[in-house]
Amino acid sequence: MDVNEINACDQDSFVKLFSNVFEHHPEAAEYVYDKRPFSDRSHLLKMFFHYMETLPLEVKKQVLINHPMLGSKKPMTNESKNEQTSAGLNQLTNSEEEVMDVYNKRYYEKFGFPYIICVKENSKDRILSDIKKRYENDMETEISTGINEVSKIAMYRILDIVK
Structure with a gap:
């Protein structure tokens, strides 16, 4: 879709289209809908x-919590499934x-939200290395x-929708 088509969407269509820009957080799409018209992408x-x-x-913490654990076999949104598949996490x-499972659990126990990285910008090996390093960080x-990575993910999701 181009930006003119996006501007012409009714609220329900817009929210449905952008509801997972931030994983399981359609409130973002509801907020952004009211900012129309958009001059460009x-x-x-x-x-x-x-x-x-x-x-x-x-609320930022909740946005982080909404993301699935990387490499998980649990059901996830189509967006997350496609992103994780593109990085070879399937x-x-x-x-x-084993490494991913151990570090995912340790990370979640320490921070209360899953480890998040923009998989479109990283390889499987980089992700496995990064989760170990980031575990050593403090909460802040x-x-x-995490929010920076979520924003990168959102950017790619929007670019997949709007041409």
Whole structure:
């Protein structure tokens, strides 16, 4: 779709289309809908990023919690499934699955939300290495890093929708 088609969407269509820009958080699409008309795709992106910037800390944490654990076999949104498949996370070896599982659990226990990284910008090996390093961070750093990664994910999701 182009930005003119996006501007012409009714609220229900717009929210449905952008409901998973931030995983399981359609409130972002509801907020951004009211910012129409968008002059271009960049303007649309800025409105989603602005939404994220204005959220209180507790809501940002909930946005992080909404994401699935990487390499998980549990059901997830089509967007997450496609992203994880593109990084090869659906084809982990047994030893890679073990490492991912151990660090996912440790990370979640420490921070209260899953480890999040924009898989479209990383390889499976990089992800497996990064989760170990980020586990050593403090809570403030990880919330900030997680939100930054969520914003990258959102950007790619929007770019997949709007041409």
